[in-house]
């Protein structure tokens with residue numbers, strides 16, 4: 001049973017689906033998200049309201065214009081809550097509805113009445129997420145625009161005090177700082193959002209249910225015939241887990257029969273890939289190196305006018321058209337400029353996740369399916385916390401606020417992707433709403449594999465392989481993985497298994513003989529999310545992002561003297 005506030009959010013969302021360029025509705029929904037403790041979603045809606053309102057003062061500079069349906073008795077129907085299926089059924093009747101509802105532009109007077117609240121909500125919620133750099137930019141813009149002394153400028157000035165506090169801490173200065181003299185590049189751009197399974201998300205499967213496991217095992221049979229997906233109890237690693245015995249029931253891969261050392265046990269291809277290399281010699285679909293032009297089967301170009309989109313084979317070309325390229329064919333020029341050429345190497349990994357998101361959006365549009373229903377996405381682990389309606393969220397004080405969130409990567413750039421794909425981001429809200437994007441990011445951040453550049457050592461390629469990523473981690477893994485055009489697991493042999501070493505305070509070193517290679521029937525297939533040659537402290541640091549906490553595998557626990 002939905003609580004009144006969730007019900008109100010559902011109603012407002014349903015209204016937005018039929019009146020998508022109405023800034024009032026976005027502002028209303030932003031307020032509801034604020035109350036629900038989702039400052040990230042509130043900021044995104046406030047930004048949508050702001051972008052639409054800007055069209056009132058600059059109609060020629062804006063592609064989408066603020067307008068609203070004028071209420072009619074029929075329109076009232078749209079305010080009653082509909083679930084996803086009911087909504088789809090109603091879409092067909094929508095054309096008739098439109099004839100009954102007049103759509104009118106939002107006026108300058110309405111702009112004047114709304115704009116203060118829009119800035120106040122946007123800036124307050126960006127601050128709550130910890131996105132201080134963009135909060136500052138919008139705060140300064142709002143203060144410059146709004147009448148001094150208004151309620152909204154009071155809110156903005158309060159928020160700017162928070163920003164100044166962060167700036168002083170960052171620059172290690174005690175002195176008062178003038179707002180105009182702040183160097184915004186020194187403020188943090190990235191904050192955090194709650195990593196939760198949204199209560200209105202109807203796409204997430206019950207992955208441990210027998211029928212879902214059966215489905216996954218049918219898929220796995222083609223890719224890893226000697227392996228099986230099973231439910232497994234893992235130690236809970238997240239920050240809130242204080243009890244060592246607390247477990248998290250998840251999935252893992254297991255051997256169905258004995259596997260010899262060096263045997264390749266899994267081969268998987270995926271088109272959910274991304275690269276930040278511009279104009280590269282890699283296949284656009286699978287990211288494998290392109291064959292020579294003189295090869296018997298030379299590379300295949302896109303026929304739709306994408307000069308830099310090249311595939312390693314006709315098969316990759318055809319699959320790409322069907323899976324993701326169809327919707328973006330011919331739109332390469334605009335799309336190429338998003339998320340590549342990143343000036344600060346520290347941001348490269350985050351921008352690769354954005355590019356992965358872009359690929360998922362292209363897949364969704366090409367196949368005309370919700371991104372969260374894509375087979376590459378639906379069953380992968382998202383490391384979600386339970387949603388607690390009574391808990392509010394700020395970047396500083398919520399255990400579930402662990403999903404990196406920024407104005408650029410979660411709000412602005414995804415909108416740019418949609419616009420470059422010639423999709424109206426407002427009309428397509430039901431498919432590409434911010435909670436959908438956050439859910440995609442949560443899934444990608446725990447499961448994507450990456451490859452580093454041989455040029456500068458920075459991350460340059462990443463991919464989600466939905467079956468490969470079901471394998472859990474150990475610092476004493478029994479497989480190695482390799483990723484060319486396809487990703488593989490190969491059982492380790494005797495010389496490749498990890499040596500356990502620990503050093504006592506008096507300098508004495510203790511080592512354990514490494515395990516034998518190969519994998520016995522019913523053993524879990526254990527991958528490695530970090531370089532297993534590193535000492536325990538470094539391994540734990542490297543793997544903590546993908547694990548959601550510090551590794552407690554047998555080797556780590558032994559090497560860190562925790563047993």
Ligand SMILES: C[S@@+](CC[C@H](N)C(=O)[O-])C[C@H]1O[C@@H](n2cnc3c(N)ncnc32)[C@H](O)[C@@H]1O
Nearest residue numbers: 234235250251381447469470471472473546547
């Ligand atoms: C790539 S997924 C692995 C598959 C996942 N168990 C599933 O159900 O799909 C990574 C997540 O698995 C869990 N995990 C993997 N190895 C683990 C380990 N050694 N100890 C505890 N949790 C682990 C963590 O929650 C991590 O975020």
